[in-house]
Amino acid sequence: MQEEQAEGLLPPQYIHIEQNDFLYRKHKKQKEEDIATCLCKYNADDPDTACGERCLNVLTSTECTPEYCPCGTYCKNQKFQKCEYAKLKLVKTEGRGWGLLADENIKVKSDPTLSDATALWEGQFIIEYCGEVISRKEARRRSHTYELQGLKDAFIITLNAYESIDATRKGSLARFINHSCQPNCETRKWTVLGEVRVGIFSKQDTPVGAELAYDYNFEWFGGAKVRCLCSAASCSGFLGAKSRGFQEDTYLWEDDDDRYSVENIPLYDSEEDGPKILKASGDSSKIESSTMIIKHDHSLKTNAIAEHVLSSQSSALVIEPLDSIPMEGVVMNEGKIEVSGEMKVYQSDTNATRAHQAFAQKKTMVSRIRSNSACRNYYIQWSPMSNKKSANYANGKSKHVAQKQVDAAFVAQLLASKEARDEINDCEEKKKEATYKLDMLYNEIRPAIEEHEKDSQESVSTSLAEKWIEASCAKLKAEFDLYASIIKNVTSAQERAGEKTNHAERVGDENGMKYLTNY
């Protein structure tokens, strides 16, 4: 069985839970005065109307507390508590590990007869993202440990400003949902019996058989750079590429797997160049005969949960070979990276990708800020200057630091021309200044972000978000100018050194030029 797991024919072992596991603190006990009671009355002829779209609790993303709901046992607003999940199917995808398919038609609107304006309930609850609730500090520590252990799939998501959910060792089936830059699902936070919980909700009607995916960008906790294979036209290239932490502190794995390949970093310059959907070619006979391993956590309500898993909708844990899974809503080869007029200077350079990301980020940020539900997931992770160095993992493989820091002062020292030295030092100063401004801005923006995370309802103001993007772009430009100046001056110094050496050989003269032997 371990061999089959190693070959990827079986999903990796994990402990299946359907309730978050609190490790570093106790589950909050809801105080009576904090219980929100709705005013719903249900129609006795149609009890399904109990706590529907217009329930005050539903409107505030809060589940009804069982004994306090006027609709009693008919209450329909206890989906997290009752694990009312959609039917799902676990499958092996091509290139992206395991993934989850809809095993029933999933709706986006509770009542398709209502117009967008009147439909209050949007997005079917699909499944809860369960795992171990840990502090952010512990999340960072674990994330680092997992990397060192060579664990490449990332399962940690943000719960609020102080806590994260780690589904690496314990989790629900939601841990298998992959990322897409053009997703059919999204994460939403709900308050359930006083605790915030994360659910996966549909963003669009999704037919049976389509793979479910949400956008990891604002949830991404992975340290490694993972190439995104979602095949969306608007694909940002890497998982979490739009998150702030991603840009400074990431590296690529060295592996045969397409996701972790150091080569072929996607810089899509043309439509033909764009990402392609991959077709599976697995050995179906092997997969069909395999069974899913779910270890149950005996410290939880083991039997009840086990029975539920095996008999409820989630019992549809059929492992199937994947021939071709449609990514619902994904349009193939329909776009390319566009770099706006004023940023054209960055084309054909990795900065083009970064500039593109910054603009895409701005669009995403502003639209998230405007959309209240999306705002609940909005999170900017700050990671100051990276100290990450190349290192070997326990499995002997090396990781690569994608963004090597250049010691500009050292390079400048080696140049004989004062003009060149001054120019590089000046660019370095500007880069430091831009970095400092961005740091300061983060301090300004942090309370808004943390407040927003804590209350789940506040939003970061558009003006602050725009300032942030402006400062990020200024820093990128300063970095670009610095590197351009170094390349220009080093190249011309080498050329001049060559010319002068020839001349010195001829006339026996020492020109005083320093040589870049150490560079």
Ligand SMILES: C[S@@+](CC[C@H](N)C(=O)[O-])C[C@H]1O[C@@H](n2cnc3c(N)ncnc32)[C@H](O)[C@@H]1O
């Ligand atoms: C939460 S797990 C999803 C389940 C995972 N596929 C598995 O087999 O366990 C996240 C990991 O799945 C992979 N993944 C998810 N979406 C991907 C995508 N669009 N492209 C490439 N890899 C993806 C990455 O390795 C990522 O770290």
